[in-house]
Amino acid sequence: MGNxxxxxxxxxxxxxxxxxxxxxxxxxxxxxxxxLQSRKAVLQKFASLLKxxxxxxxxxxxxxxxxxxxxTYAAELGFLQxxxxxxxxxxxxxxxxxxxxxxxxxxxxxxxxxxxxxGSALIIGAWNYPxxxxxxxxxxxxxxxxxxxxxxxxxxxxxxxxxxQLINTNFPAELIHVVEGGATETQQLVDLPWNSIFFTxxxxxxxxxxxxxxxxxxxxxxxxGGKSPxxxxxxxxxxxxxxxxxWAKCLNAGQTCVxxxxxxxxxxxxxxxxxxxxxxxEAYPTAPDQANDxxxxxxxxxxxxxxxxxxxxxxxxxxxxxxxxxxFVAPTLLHPVAWEDPVMQEEIFGPLLPIMExxxxxxxxxxxxxxxxPLACYVFSTDSRRIRQILxxxxxxxxxxxxxxxxxxxxxxxxxxxxHSGSGxxxxxxxxxxxxxxxxxxxKFGWFDAPVRYPPYLxxxxxxxxxxxx
Ligand code: NAD
Numbered sequence: 475m476g477n478x479x480x481x482x483x484x485x486x487x488x489x490x491x492x493x494x495x496x497x498x499x500x501x502x503x504x505x506x507x508x509x510l511q512s513r514k515a516v517l518q519k520f521a522s523l524l525k526x527x528x529x530x531x532x533x534x535x536x537x538x539x540x541x542x543x544x545x546t547y548a549a550e551l552g553f554l555q556x557x558x559x560x561x562x563x564x565x566x567x568x569x570x571x572x573x574x575x576x577x578x579x580x581x582x583x584x585x586x587x588x589x590x591x592x593g594s595a596l597i598i599g600a601w602n603y604p605x606x607x608x609x610x611x612x613x614x615x616x617x618x619x620x621x622x623x624x625x626x627x628x629x630x631x632x633x634x635x636x637x638x639q640l641i642n643t644n645f646p647a648e649l650i651h652v653v654e655g656g657a658t659e660t661q662q663l664v665d666l667p668w669n670s671i672f673f674t675x676x677x678x679x680x681x682x683x684x685x686x687x688x689x690x691x692x693x694x695x696x697x698x699g700g701k702s703p704x705x706x707x708x709x710x711x712x713x714x715x716x717x718x719x720x721w722a723k724c725l726n727a728g729q730t731c732v733x734x735x736x737x738x739x740x741x742x743x744x745x746x747x748x749x750x751x752x753x754x755x756e757a758y759p760t761a762p763d764q765a766n767d768x769x770x771x772x773x774x775x776x777x778x779x780x781x782x783x784x785x786x787x788x789x790x791x792x793x794x795x796x797x798x799x800x801x802f803v804a805p806t807l808l809h810p811v812a813w814e815d816p817v818m819q820e821e822i823f824g825p826l827l828p829i830m831e832x833x834x835x836x837x838x839x840x841x842x843x844x845x846x847x848p849l850a851c852y853v854f855s856t857d858s859r860r861i862r863q864i865l866x867x868x869x870x871x872x873x874x875x876x877x878x879x880x881x882x883x884x885x886x887x888x889x890x891x892x893x894h895s896g897s898g899x900x901x902x903x904x905x906x907x908x909x910x911x912x913x914x915x916x917x918k919f920g921w922f923d924a925p926v927r928y929p930p931y932l933x934x935x936x937x938x939x940x941x942x943x944x
Contacts, residue, residue, distance in 0.1 A: 498594040498621035501648035508619040521558045534636035542767040550605040561617040583918040589910040591619030593669030600675045601627035602729045607674040614905025628656040695898030700848035704734035707855035715854035716750035722878030728825035732850040736828040762802035771801040781824045784817040846894035
């Protein structure tokens with residue numbers, strides 16, 4: 475049984491994934507995943523394999539939901555290559571012990587923090603960017619010296635199989651391995667005592683994962699979703715805002731966790747902005763026979779039906795076509811829309827874009843504060859005072875001013891949600907820290923030991939204590 479402590483005894487010892495975890499924990503205990511040179515070699519091998527198997531990976535994702543090679547490279551494989559190169563460049567610095575000020579109390583000696591891998595990490599992915607949301611945290615976990623088990627989403631089966639083939643045939647299962655499965659398999663995995671769980675998916679399932687992981691006190695990173703607003707103020711460049719919002723909403727057919735969920739436009743420019751948005755949306759297919767490799771399918775018929783249930787034909791000002799059999803939803807603008815409408819009750823996660831309007835920014839911000847914190851927020855404006863007002867008032871994961879989505883493209887920016895949109899961070903150094911324990915050390919030099927702390931507590935010691943801790 476190794477060092478695994480099972481809270482639920484027999485039940486967990488029957489868990490089919492226990493041998494895998496045990497093998498990974500043994501590998502970790504033997505220090506095999508830790509040396510910096512081995513971590514770098516693994517990351518380099520990962521980068522080469524992603525390049526070598528690129529066409530298999532493109533083919534798999536195309537068969538799952540018609541994602542083009544361009545979008546796959548821009549938002550997934552190229553993204554991963556960039557992350558690996560960044561990690562390789564900075565790993566020595568991230569992993570180096572960090573000296574901190576030592577203080578008189580501990581004289582003579584030094585204080586420092588050691589970054590240590592947590593152990594065995596379980597990574598559970600969503601289907602929408604299937605390579606990015608599973609392999610990017612895996613890169614951080616490996617860079618930090620952990621072992622990794624990946625459970626991709628069953629809703630993108632070809633990509634899950636492609637990742638399994640790529641990883642399981644090229645790396646030892648003790649270091650990194652892929653397991654396929656749906657809810658039942660994920661629950662069985664989560665029930666085991668991992669040292670870290672990294673979950674990307676819906677808030678509903680994230681809550682369940684968190685509760686299950688609590689049994690083993692496993693730390694959990696939650697990368698969830700939410701209703702991310704795009705504010706368009708009256709002084710914005712409306713054409714530029716429309717083009718960027720349309721792109722961010724139509725990329726991956728709106729199935730993007732940080733897509734602008736809805737637009738919130740200042741009433742004064744509402745009509746002009748809707749006109750600009752309609753023009754910008756014309757660049758995308760409006761019927762299934764126009765859909766091509768530049769516009770992905772909705773992941774399943776069930777998800778397409780959900781889009782249909784959110785769409786009120788009376789609100790459609792552009793688009794509106796849905797073909798469930800072809801899993802097609804046209805980029806669609808909805809106006810006017812109220813908070814009570816079904817489309818404002820849940821994360822849309824598709825190419826429907828409700829347009830809300832506001833007369834008074836303070837009142838709009840007060841309404842936004844009543845909602846669960848979103849993963850992203852976008853502000854289009856040239857008024858730096860009002861931009862800061864929005865950024866400072868609203869809680870949200872991260873975002874952009876005068877753009878959408880592009881905060882993800884900078885590995886120097888930590889990425890993650892807050893409140894209902896998640897907890898914890900990754901990308902670049904933030905990912906390395908998520909999978910590391912910061913071990914604090916005071917190291918004493920033996921040539922002097924101040925007698926103050928030892929009894930008897932004489933009056934002079936009391937005086938020294940009061941001076942050291944005033
Ligand atoms: P989901 O929550 O349905 O599934 C995510 C994972 O959980 C899958 O691997 C699935 O097999 C597993 N799962 C599903 N039901 C389960 C259950 N009952 N118990 C245990 N495991 C279960 O999410 P999804 O539909 O794959 O993804 C869409 C959601 O993910 C959206 O809300 C989106 O915003 C969010 N998302 C967030 C990010 C981010 O970085 N924050 C990125 C991508 C997607």
